[in-house]
Amino acid sequence: MMSTAHVLLGVLAAQGVSHGYELKHEHDRRLLGVRPLAFGQLYTTLARMLRDGYIVEAAHQRVGGPDRVAYRLTPEGMTALDGWLSRAVPPAVHVSGELFVKVIVALLATPDEVTARSYLAAQRAAHLARMRELTAVKTGGSASVTELAAADYLLNHLDADLRWMATTLDRIGQLRSEVRS
Amino acid sequence: MSAPILHAEHMEKWYGPTAALRDVSVSIDKGEIVAVTGPSGCGKSTLLHCLSGILAPQRGSVRFQGREIGTAGEAERSRLRRTVFGVLFQFGQVVPELTGIENVTLPLQLGGLGYRDAAVRARALLDRLGVGDLAGKRPGEMSGGQQQRVALARALVTEPQVLFADEPTGALDSLAGEQVMVELVRLAREHGTTVLVVTHNAQVAAYADREITMRDGRVDSDGRSDNYGRDNSSDGRGDGDHRVVLRGEVR
Ligand SMILES: Nc1ncnc2c1ncn2[C@@H]1O[C@H](COP(=O)(O)OP(=O)(O)O)[C@@H](O)[C@H]1O
Numbered sequence: 001m002m003s004t005a006h007v008l009l010g011v012l013a014a015q016g017v018s019h020g021y022e023l024k025h026e027h028d029r030r031l032l033g034v035r036p037l038a039f040g041q042l043y044t045t046l047a048r049m050l051r052d053g054y055i056v057e058a059a060h061q062r063v064g065g066p067d068r069v070a071y072r073l074t075p076e077g078m079t080a081l082d083g084w085l086s087r088a089v090p091p092a093v094h095v096s097g098e099l100f101v102k103v104i105v106a107l108l109a110t111p112d113e114v115t116a117r118s119y120l121a122a123q124r125a126a127h128l129a130r131m132r133e134l135t136a137v138k139t140g141g142s143a144s145v146t147e148l149a150a151a152d153y154l155l156n157h158l159d160a161d162l163r164w165m166a167t168t169l170d171r172i173g174q175l176r177s178e179v180r181s
Numbered sequence: 182m183s184a185p186i187l188h189a190e191h192m193e194k195w196y197g198p199t200a201a202l203r204d205v206s207v208s209i210d211k212g213e214i215v216a217v218t219g220p221s222g223c224g225k226s227t228l229l230h231c232l233s234g235i236l237a238p239q240r241g242s243v244r245f246q247g248r249e250i251g252t253a254g255e256a257e258r259s260r261l262r263r264t265v266f267g268v269l270f271q272f273g274q275v276v277p278e279l280t281g282i283e284n285v286t287l288p289l290q291l292g293g294l295g296y297r298d299a300a301v302r303a304r305a306l307l308d309r310l311g312v313g314d315l316a317g318k319r320p321g322e323m324s325g326g327q328q329q330r331v332a333l334a335r336a337l338v339t340e341p342q343v344l345f346a347d348e349p350t351g352a353l354d355s356l357a358g359e360q361v362m363v364e365l366v367r368l369a370r371e372h373g374t375t376v377l378v379v380t381h382n383a384q385v386a387a388y389a390d391r392e393i394t395m396r397d398g399r400v401d402s403d404g405r406s407d408n409y410g411r412d413n414s415s416d417g418r419g420d421g422d423h424r425v426v427l428r429g430e431v432r
């Protein structure tokens with residue numbers, strides 16, 4: 001699982017010294033397509049990073065309102081970032097996708113294949129509609145390279161799901177017999 | 182609603198004992214970009230060949246702008262292919278002995294235009310497709326993606342009303358395929374060209390406004406009767422978060 005702490009370490013490494021709001025802003029701006037960081041998560045993560053010695057307070061700034069604390073990476077923080085960046089993400093051991101689970105449960109809990117089939121048809125339509133939206137980014141002409149990369153990431157995963165759904169539909173009868181045996 | 186630009190009803194096409202199309206009806210509006218998908222051997226290419234006048238179905242009708250072309254003679258179908266239809270295949274579209282620009286001027290010259298005028302138009306299109314600097318090169322000196330962009334220029338230089346593309350990115354790596362599809366769609370939208378693209382690749386089909394899926398020589402589903410299309414922005418999606426990526430990009 002990607003941890004927000006590691007991402008923030010990376011953003012801070014790029015920024016040098018930076019306070020919380022700036023870190024959030026950079027995070028959201030650089031990682032287009034990733035869920036924007038919520039303030040609650042930002043501050044709990046920063047607190048944990050401080051506790052673990054990955055960052056230290058570099059300065060207090062008072063700009064009218066409340067104190068703003070600026071942070072700096074420590075050598076331990078740099079080591080943690082390097083370690084994270086060089087480690088391969090372990091490929092999934094379990095099937096975590098809801099699609100697979102839904103198909104099996106549909107075959108298990110209903111008397112025939114109808115529910116599973118109509119679920120797969122609905123899922124396919126939703127995937128195709130989303131793929132069309134993402135593809136419009138490519139033909140729109142104003143997308144940044146980061147947006148193209150984000151769109152491609154999503155498109156390829158949706159495409160993989162579609163191929164899995166097609167194969168599963170082709171063997172749905174056999175699958176049902178086994179699930180209900 | 183205006184009349185469809187292409188309208189085929191109850192087409193049947195046999196190759197000897199093999200039925201490739203069994204009672205296929207499709208209707209395509211002007212300016213629509215339609216993808217035809219389905220497993221290998223389901224009849225996609227045969228459908229494209231029948232709609233573009235390359236083949237005549239044994240039964241049923243094919244009308245282009247209301248005129249019957251399914252039963253028209255080979256001469257008439259060949260005239261349509263030269264003047265109002267453009268075709269793009271997976272490969273083998275460019276003449277290896279000719280340079281990039283000569284490949285693109287060829288259809289204009291066949292239509293009676295002089296080389297100088299043809300070359301001006303060809304060059305503008307090659308520039309547009311990012312292969313202008315290859316105008317003087319032969320296909321053998323180009324990558325697959327560059328050759329396919331020359332082939333696309335060749336298919337579009339006559340400003341056809343309908344572009345038929347059969348697996349146009351099938352021989353390309355994904356980035357080269359994307360470049361071809363992006364330009365194909367942009368040019369088609371600019372000129373109001375109707376496009377029929379055959380593909381087994383969902384990512385290529387996603388460039389289209391509408392998808393027709395085939396199975397065993399029949400139309401399995403047609404996006405025209407389902408409710409997806411160009412302006413259909415949202416339904417059936419639970420998690421809206423990802424859309425943030427593309428805020429302002431998606432119509
Ligand atoms: N020239 C041909 N002669 C005999 N059979 C053919 C010919 N072209 C296609 N077929 C058969 O017709 C069916 C549909 O082929 P095709 O339209 O090429 O399918 P697709 O493009 O979807 O792969 C297949 O069973 C194929 O083997």
Ligand SMILES: [Mg+2]
Nearest residue numbers: 225226227347
């Ligand atoms: Mg084919």
